[in-house]
Each structure stands twice: as C-alpha cells, then as structure tokens.
Amino acid sequence: MAAGAIDPAVAANVVTAPAGLGDWLVVLPLVIPVITGAVLVMLRHHTRHHSAISAVGLLALFAADVALLVKVVGGGPAVMAMGAWRPPFGIAFAADVLGTTFATVAAAVALAVAVWSGPTVNTHERRYGFHPFLMLLMTGVTGAFLTGDIFNLYVWFEVLLISSFGLMVLGSEKAQIDATVKYGLLNLMATTVFLIATGLLYATVGTLNMADIAVRIHALPPGAPIVTIATLYLLAFGMKAAGFPLQVWLPASYHTPPAGVSALFAAMLTKVGVYALLKTLVLILPAEGRALSDVTVFVAGATIAVGAVGALAESDLRRICGHLVIAGIGNMLIGVAIADQASITGAVFYAVHSMLVMAGLYLAAGVVEEIAGSGDLRRAGGIAAFDPAFATVFLVLAAAAAGLPPFSGFWPKAMLFEAAAAAGAPGLATLVLVSSLVILTALGRVVLQVLWRGGPEGTPDGATDLRRLTPLPTDERASRLVPVGLLAALSVLIGLMPAPVHDLAAAAARGLLDPAAYAARVLGGAP
Amino acid sequence: MEPLFAILVGAFYAAAVYLLLSRKIVRILIGVALLGNAVNLTLFVAGRLTREAAPLIAPDADVPAGPVANALPQALILTAIVISFSFFAFLLVLAFRAYQDLGTDDVDAMRVAEPVGPGRPPEGY
Numbered sequence: 001m002a003a004g005a006i007d008p009a010v011a012a013n014v015v016t017a018p019a020g021l022g023d024w025l026v027v028l029p030l031v032i033p034v035i036t037g038a039v040l041v042m043l044r045h046h047t048r049h050h051s052a053i054s055a056v057g058l059l060a061l062f063a064a065d066v067a068l069l070v071k072v073v074g075g076g077p078a079v080m081a082m083g084a085w086r087p088p089f090g091i092a093f094a095a096d097v098l099g100t101t102f103a104t105v106a107a108a109v110a111l112a113v114a115v116w117s118g119p120t121v122n123t124h125e126r127r128y129g130f131h132p133f134l135m136l137l138m139t140g141v142t143g144a145f146l147t148g149d150i151f152n153l154y155v156w157f158e159v160l161l162i163s164s165f166g167l168m169v170l171g172s173e174k175a176q177i178d179a180t181v182k183y184g185l186l187n188l189m190a191t192t193v194f195l196i197a198t199g200l201l202y203a204t205v206g207t208l209n210m211a212d213i214a215v216r217i218h219a220l221p222p223g224a225p226i227v228t229i230a231t232l233y234l235l236a237f238g239m240k241a242a243g244f245p246l247q248v249w250l251p252a253s254y255h256t257p258p259a260g261v262s263a264l265f266a267a268m269l270t271k272v273g274v275y276a277l278l279k280t281l282v283l284i285l286p287a288e289g290r291a292l293s294d295v296t297v298f299v300a301g302a303t304i305a306v307g308a309v310g311a312l313a314e315s316d317l318r319r320i321c322g323h324l325v326i327a328g329i330g331n332m333l334i335g336v337a338i339a340d341q342a343s344i345t346g347a348v349f350y351a352v353h354s355m356l357v358m359a360g361l362y363l364a365a366g367v368v369e370e371i372a373g374s375g376d377l378r379r380a381g382g383i384a385a386f387d388p389a390f391a392t393v394f395l396v397l398a399a400a401a402a403g404l405p406p407f408s409g410f411w412p413k414a415m416l417f418e419a420a421a422a423a424g425a426p427g428l429a430t431l432v433l434v435s436s437l438v439i440l441t442a443l444g445r446v447v448l449q450v451l452w453r454g455g456p457e458g459t460p461d462g463a464t465d466l467r468r469l470t471p472l473p474t475d476e477r478a479s480r481l482v483p484v485g486l487l488a489a490l491s492v493l494i495g496l497m498p499a500p501v502h503d504l505a506a507a508a509a510r511g512l513l514d515p516a517a518y519a520a521r522v523l524g525g526a527p
Numbered sequence: 528m529e530p531l532f533a534i535l536v537g538a539f540y541a542a543a544v545y546l547l548l549s550r551k552i553v554r555i556l557i558g559v560a561l562l563g564n565a566v567n568l569t570l571f572v573a574g575r576l577t578r579e580a581a582p583l584i585a586p587d588a589d590v591p592a593g594p595v596a597n598a599l600p601q602a603l604i605l606t607a608i609v610i611s612f613s614f615f616a617f618l619l620v621l622a623f624r625a626y627q628d629l630g631t632d633d634v635d636a637m638r639v640a641e642p643v644g645p646g647r648p649p650e651g652y
Contacts, residue, residue, distance in 0.1 A: 174629060182634070199603075
C-alpha cells in the first residue's frame with residue numbers, strides 16, 4: 001500500500017513498517033505449540049514418535065519463552081500488532097514481565113510432564129492423543145499469558161479449556177467421566193460469566209485492548225457500572241482459580257486423570273485464573289479492585305483455611321495435593337486482595353514456586369501410586385526402605401510445599417506474611433502462618449505413613465513389609481525420576497538463591513501497579 | 528428498543544440459571560445453551576442498537592461516509608457462537624457417555640470420583 005495515498009487520519013492508525021524480527025518473538029511461543037500440535041495430529045498413527053516430537057516442541061517453546069523474557073526484562077513490554085492495525089484498533093499481543101514469567105515456568109513444567117508421561121502414553125492405547133492435547137493446552141495457556149486483548153483472553157481460555165476437557169476424559173474411566181462432567185460444566189459457566197463481563201465492559205468503555213481500557217477507565221462518567229463488571233470478573237476468575245466458595249470442583253476432579261495430567265492442571269490452570277485476576281482487578285480496573293478488597297481479603301483467607309483443613313481431612317495422596325493447590329491459590333489471592341508492591345511480588349513468587357512444586361508433587365504421587373499400587377495413606381508404605389532416592393525427592397517436595405526454610409516455599413510465604421501484616425490485615429498474616437502449620441501436619445502424616453512406615457497400615461513398628469511394592473520398570477525409571485528430581489532441585493535452588501525470582505516478581509508487580517508504561521508501549525505502536 | 532432487549536436478555540438469563548440449578552444433566556445442558564444465547568444477545572446490545580448503514584467504504588474514499596453500524600460485536604458474537612456450540616456438542620456427548628457408563632443422569636448421584644463417606648483419614652502412626 002502506498003502510504004501517501006492514505007488519509008492522514010487513517011494512516012496514524014496503521015502500522016506501515018513491516019514487523020521487526022524482535023516483534024515476531026512475541027508470537028513465537030504461540031506458533032511453536034500450534035505447529036507441533038498439528039504435526040502430532042497428522043502423525044496420529046505413529047504414536048511411538050509422539051513423545052520425542054512433543055519434548056522437542058516443548059524445549060523449543062521453553063527457549064522461545066526464555067528469549068522473550070530476556071527481551072521483556074531488558075526493554076519493557078514487547079508488543080506485536082496483528083494485521084497492520086495499530087492498537088487499540090488491531091489485536092495486539094503484549095508480553096509483559098508477569099505474563100512472560102508465567103509462560104516460561106509453564107513451559108518448563110510441561111516439558112517435565114511430557115518426559116514423565118512419555119513411556120505410559122506409548123504403551124497404553126487408552127492415552128492415545130495425550131501429546132496433541134498437551135500441545136494445544138500449552139497454546140491456550142501461553143496465549144492467555146501473552147495477549148493484550150481481553151476478548152482474545154476469552155478465546156485463549158476456551159482453547160485451554162477444551163484441551164483440558166480432552167486430557168481429563170482421556171482413558172474414559174468411570175471416575176474420569178464423572179469428574180469431567182463437573183469440571184466441564186463449572187468451568188464452562190465461569191468462562192461464560194467472563195464473556196458477559198467482557199461484553200458489558202465493551203458496552204461501557206468501547207474498547208477491548210487492556211492497555212486502552214486501563215487508560216480510558218479513569219475518564220468514565222460517574223455511575224458507569226464498572227464495579228458490577230469487576231465483580232463479574234472476580235466471580236469468573238475466582239471460579240477458574242478455585243477460590244472459596246467456588247473451589248469444590250477442584251478436589252472433585254483433579255485426582256481422577258493420569259498423574260501427569262493432574263500435574264499439568266495443578267501447575268497451570270488455576271494460575272491462569274490468578275493471572276487473569278491480577279490483570280483485571282489490578283492492572284485495568286484498579287479502583288474497582290480496591291472497592292472489592294473487603295471481598296477479596298475474605299476470599300483469600302477462606303481459601304487458605306479451606307485448603308489447609310481439607311488437606312488434613314483427606315486420606316488419598318492426590319486429593320491431599322488438590323487441597324494444597326487450593327491453599328496455595330489462597331496465598332496468591334493475597335496479592336489480588338491487598339494489591340501493593342510487596343504483596344503482588346509475594347504472590348507472583350508464590351505462583352512460580354507453586355507451579356514447580358505442585359507439578360512435582362503430583363508426579364511424585366503418581367510414582368507412589370505405581371510403586372505401592374495405591375495412593376491411599378492406609379495402603380501405601382515402605383517407600384523409604386524400598387527406593388531411598390525417590391523418597392528423598394518426595395521429602396524435598398513435601399517440605400517445599402509446606403514452606404520450610406531451605407526450599408522455595410519459604411520465601412513467598414515470608415513475603416506474603418510481611419506484606420499482609422504491613423498492609424493492616426493481621427488476620428491474613430496469621431492465616432498464612434497457621435495454614436503452613438496445618439499443611440506441615442498433613443504432609444508430615446504423608447511422609448510418616450507413605451515413606452517411613454515399613455509397609456501398609458498394621459505393619460508393626462520397626463518391621464518392613466515390602467511384598468506389595470513393585471519397582472518401576474528399568475527402562476521407565478529414568479524418565480520417571482529425572483523430571484521429578486529436576487523439579488525438586490529447582491525448588492532447592494530457588495530456596496537457596498531467591499534473588500533472581502524475587503527481582504522478576506518485583507518487576508512484574510511494578511508493571512501491574514503502574515500501567516502507564518505498559519499502556520504507552522502498547523498504544524504507541526512499534527517503538 | 529434497548530429496554531425491550533434488556534427484558535428479553537434478562538428472561539434468558541433467568542431461565543438459564545433456573546435450568547442450571549437442576550439435578551438432571553440434560554436440563555443443565557439446555558440451561559448452558561440458553562446461557563450462551565443470552566450472552567450473545569448481551570454482546571449484540573453492547574454494540575448499540577441502531578438503524579445505521581453497513582460499514583462499507585466507497586472505492587474512492589478512505590473512511591465511510593456518515594454513521595455506520597459497529598461491526599465488532601458481530602465478530603465477537605460469531606466467535607462466541609462457534610465456541611459455545613462446540614462446547615455444547617462436547618458436553619452433550621459427555622453427558623450421554625456418563626449416562627451409559629454411570630447409569631444415571633442425576634449429577635448428585637454421580638459419586639464415583641468422590642465416594643460417599645470415605646471414612647476418616649488415618650489418625651495415629
């Protein structure tokens with residue numbers, strides 16, 4: 001198109017220069033899983049190559065995410081406008097520190113899960129199609145983290161939702177079908193509420209670009225129904241993130257699919273909800289987020305309490321993990337509730353920790369189920385005597401999940417405790433401490449009964465009864481234990497050297513609390 | 528025109544919520560379908576109801592002459608219709624499969640994933 005022939009008023013809204021190579025980096029993390037997923041679907045009759053292709057694709061995705069993270073940390077939010085229309089008219093992908101950090105950790109976890117699940121998927125026909133679904137799930141998750149357009153956020157939510165339905169029901173066991181009915185209906189309702197809120201927001205503000213909304217929201221006449229919209233967002237994403245009282249679908253469904261799928265869901269899906277809450281209630285609707293802070297403080301506290309007590313009341317390992325996920329979400333919601341620099345930093349740090357450790361814990365629970373034949377605390381036992389290396393890894397993950405000092409869980413909990421106390425919410429601060437104690441009790445019981453006790457319930461003290469345990473097949477042992485071990489090692493590493501993650505989280509919090517820089521970058525087009 | 532649409536959309540939402548609260552899965556699914564349509568109508572009204580012209584631009588002009596209808600909500604509705612339709616189809620198949628495998632269409636009676644009375648967790652060592 002000849003730029004001279006265009007009306008100047010139109011030309012101002014059109015990007016006439018071709019997108020630079022750096023801009024393409026913003027969409028590269030989306031292109032990689034889509035293409036890999038498509039290739040996997042084409043090779044559906046050659047499932048034995050699936051796990052290798054999937055691992056290569058996820059490795060490339062992780063590399064692209066890291067490159068984007070380096071660019072975003074160094075040079076501020078990266079933007080790519082689609083179809084040559086400058087934001088707010090065109091659809092923009094806008095990668096900020098928050099979204100890119102989450103996307104990078106998600107890719108790392110997905111890689112661990114893909115390696116872990118490799119052998120099972122090849123040998124069991126019933127898990128046919130796992131890898132294509134995994135790739136499409138990663139497309140949805142990455143898209144949700146990187147988009148700068150709120151309607152596109154809805155579309156990416158639906159992409160990850162339909163992939164997660166597929167993953168959850170894969171295998172068609174009765175428990176899975178039952179769980180998928182509840183998971184599916186409730187999550188579909190949550191996204192529908194999200195769409196209602198987005199429609200109302202468009203009717204009120206007249207734009208769908210998040211940066212543009214953040215700018216225009218201050219110029220609205222009084223009486224605009226923004227608090228209603230913020231409440232609908234809280235409802236929709238609270239349900240996605242499994243915040244009290246909308247959390248019951250999570251412990252009802254997360255323990256039914258194969259352990260690899262549980263690990264993926266625990267690491268990503270609820271965090272996408274937390275991410276969306278941070279984006280909507282802190283970045284684009286800050287005043288309304290503050291108006292709702294009484295509600296969010298209550299939701300955060302109740303979620304922590306319900307998760308911790310729930311973990312204490314369960315006897316199945318993976319269901320205990322489900323309640324731990326909920327307690328972790330409560331901790332992250334403190335960031336949404338208080339919404340200052342310290343609390344959001346703590347929440348983002350907690351999210352990174354939780355993605356790594358909860359995925360590791362679910363994978364470890366899967367290994368326990370394979371060795372002991374059951375994840376029930378009454379029937380499992382003797383793991384420490386049977387497989388000391390794996391028992392050590394499990395112990396590290398359990399300690400990290402409880403928030404003990406040398407591991408990654410300690411720092412975000414300390415930061416959130418401090419932030420809540422400083423912001424005048426002593427109740428929340430107390431809950432962070434008390435819930436850690438309760439979770440430590442629940443996990444202490446798991447460690448005592450699954451690892452230390454000589455055998456299943458009824459084994460006398462000091463005796464060992466390892467007859468019911470079956471070792472992992474030798475060709476699967478490495479692919480099972482290495483991903484779990486690496487996730488545990490990452491947790492130790494972050495626990496010993498928290499500074500890099502803390503700096504990332506602090507940068508993410510600054511980006512959320514000061515939308516001016518983000519808006520200027522997105523609306524200013526190509527820098 | 529907008530008050531009329533508001534009443535219609537409200538009636539859709541009310542019927543959808545009523546159906547979503549029932550125990551039979553087929554009724555819940557009809558509620559999901561109604562809810563999807565209610566949302567689409569909401570999006571439609573979000574673009575303002577006007578009798579203005581289609582947003583077509585004459586060959587010799589850069590901008591449309593005179594006020595035109597907002598095409599964006601229609602694009603949003605189109606996306607939302609496709610998505611909600613595919614989800615409805617998936618859930619319909621899932622519901623049928625659940626009825627076949629679990630022998631019930633009452634969501635309260637589906638207790639495979641969460642058995643009734645699982646017993647207390649082990650207490651002592």
